[in-house]
Amino acid sequence: MNSSAIEIEKAAVILKLLGDKTRLTMLKMLDTHDYCVCEFVAIFKVSQPAISQHVRKLKDAGLVRETRKGQWIIYSLNRESDDFPFVQSLIHHLPNQDFKLEELEVQGLRISCD
Template identity: 75%
Template sequence: MQVSTVDVEKAASILKLLGDKTRLTMVKLLDSNDCCVCEFVEIFKASQPAISQHVRKLKDAGIVREARKGQWIIYSLNKESEYFPLVQDVLHHIPSQDFKLQELAEQGLRISCE
């Protein structure tokens, strides 16, 4: 198995992005689920502009990608990213955050933008 490497500058930049608790939690959620900003707003009890800023940083780094679904934008982990193996290694050490989405579902707020 070939292990891909990322130069130190890029790795530091990705790890700095993931060093933020909100972004790290977002990425862990996206590891097993696709989400829209409105779900993150509910999960993190933060404003839509604040959440959009976090998502934009992850997207600009290539960690996250977006897909349009009607008028909504759904975010997912970018498994084609050159940083995906590094991100996956980090996520391997983080406990599942899926309970946050289960709580949303129980409140009837899962994909509340539809």
């Protein structure tokens, strides 16, 4: 089997996970920046538990990882994942989402999780 190939079962699980617009958008956003849950809450305008649920699913699938920075948990793409090349090939086709972060900054809602 080609080393960059992914099993059909695994691909189906990832595609189902990314069939959710919020999770798909999160992954694309994480392609260029790391985010804290509070920033996702402000961007998607949904509750913190709802955002945490989305992030947990992405984390459980090994697509996202978390790092603790004081009281904050920062999320980033798991570029070391065996499935990352597959995910990257998908999100490569999506439009850049940096404007969402820029809108937060303009509204003064960008949270500094430092």
